[in-house]
Amino acid sequence: MNLRSAARGFLAFLLSVPVLQGNDEWTVTYSSSNVCALRGATFDISCTYEYPDNVQHLLTIVNTLWFTKGDKYQPVDLENDTDYTGRVESSCEDVSCTGSRCHGKCSLRIKDLRQSDSAVYKFRLTTNQPGGEYTGDPGVTLSVTDLQVKVSFLYPTDPTRVKLECHSMCNLAGDPRYIWFRNGQNVLQGINYWIYIQYGYNYSCAVEGYEHFLSPLVYSPKTPSVTVSPSGEIEEGSSVTLSCSSDANPAANYTWFRVNRDGSSRYMNQGQQLIFKLILSSDSGQFRCDTVNKLGERSFSISINVKYGPKHISVLSSPSGGIKEGSSVTLSCSSDANPAAEYTWFKNNQPLLWGPRQPHTFPSVRPEDRGTYRCQAENKYGQLSSNLLFMDVQYEWNIGLIC
Structure with a gap:
């Protein structure tokens, strides 16, 4: 097989010895036993069956098919398999007899190959005679693969330049030429491609003349x-x-x-x-x-942003020294909380109708303001009470603040 015929279907026949299956002198011979093909290509395979010419006048071949699913007793005809709808063609030539043998040839074509098409393909025919069913074993093994771009550093000490290598599991016949593409544009011919790292570029390769069978793109990470x-x-x-x-x-x-x-x-x-x-x-x-x-x-x-309930709450008085009747005094409450806490004030354990956030100021403190104060900080994640502060309002000659 020359390069042109191999490249037409992107096939590489890795093993090309006849495969025989005989039953009462019936044989099935495949053109190859192992085939490797590229995804998107076309797969062509054929087989020849033979039988004695002395039964030619007794039998009629009523059905032929190719299958991968089921077994030789209940095969699934590829032409009726939904996984191959619109992609399968099969045909058989007329039987001819020479000498003591009769010969027939059948072929199978699968277009637009997918990796899921990797399987063992077998031919089966049925005659009008009792037990006249024949399957060619072991069949043809098809492996479907992509061209791949291998990326490696050209020089270990230079992380800015890399080597791209185009290769495939298929050993393509001959010595095919590769085409390199950068962002979809043809930039080079050859197996290898050396580039300097640049963000925003992608690279792929193909066999010359079959640019529509591109390898998967390789590219640097996109924004995470x-x-x-x-x-x-x-x-x-x-x-x-x-x-x-x-x-x-x-x-x-x-x-x-x-x-x-x-x-x-x-x-x-x-x-x-x-x-x-x-x-x-x-x-x-x-x-x-x-x-x-x-x-x-x-x-x-x-x-x-981690949310949490109030922590480290404290209540303070300003001024913090002695409190003289008639002087201005401010009580303030603080805590560490996310979101910021709302505050409730208590005097002698009774809630006060003070603002939830602002410090409270006594413009002119009076003896009846004397008492024990505390605040409570609260948000949707929790609440916490402060220490107690005793405010003792006295005449000028008897001033004190006890905590």
């Missing part, structure tokens, strides 16, 4: 996307997972970093996920996912 699970607000103490993904070929490697306020980074984890089994309020901040393959790298940052 990051998801947070579970979605919505993040509560302190919950389990949170950050997941990073990027479209890249070859597949990208992933690394997570914590971005500090000064812009520096701290390594966190290798892999697509960054998992907080028990997230803390201190984990609020910015995180960066770096994606990299041999053709380049891209990054994406995300900020997370």
Whole structure:
């Protein structure tokens, strides 16, 4: 088989010895036993069957078919198989007899090959005689593959230049020429292609003359996307997972970093996920996912905001020294909370109708303001009470503040 006939179907006959199956001097011979073809190409195979001419006047061949599914007792005709609809053609020539043998030839064609078409194909015929069913074993093994682009560094010390190599599982007949494409444009002929890394370019190859059978594209990572699970607000103490993904070929490697306020980074984890089994309020901040393959790298940052109930609550008086009747006094409450807490004030454990956030000021403190004060901070994630503050309002010669 010359290069032109092999390339027509992109086939490589890896083993081309006749395969025979005999039964009462019936034989089935395939043109090849193993075939490798490229995805999208056309697969052609044929077989010849023989039987004694002394039964020619007794029998009629009533059916022929090719199959991969089922068995020789209940085969599924490829022309009735929904996986091959519109892609299968089969035909048989008229039987001729020479000497003491009669011969027939049948062929099968499958167009637009898919990788799922990789299978063992067998021919079967049925005659009008009892038991007159014959299957050619072991059949023809078809392997469907893509052209592939292998990416490697040209020089280990130079990570900016890579080597692209076009190859296939199929040993294509002859010495085919390859065409290289960059962003769909023809840029080179040859098996190998040397490039300097540039973001935004993709590369593929094909056999010259069959440019519509392109290899899968290879390209640097595209801008990653990051998801947070579970979605919505993040509560302190919950389990949170950050997941990073990027479209890249070859597949990208992933690394997570914590971005500090000064812009520096701290390594966190290798892999697509960054998992907080028990997230803390201190984990609020910015995180960066770096994606990299041999053709380049891209990054994406995300900020997370951890919510939590009030912590570290305290109540203060200003001035903090002695309290003189008629003077101005301000009581203030503070806490660490996210979101910010609302405050409720109590005097002698009875709630006061003071504003929920603002410090409370006594413009002119009076003796009846004397008592024990505290505040309570609350948001949707919790509440917390402050320490007690005793405000003792006295005349000028008897002033005191006891906490």
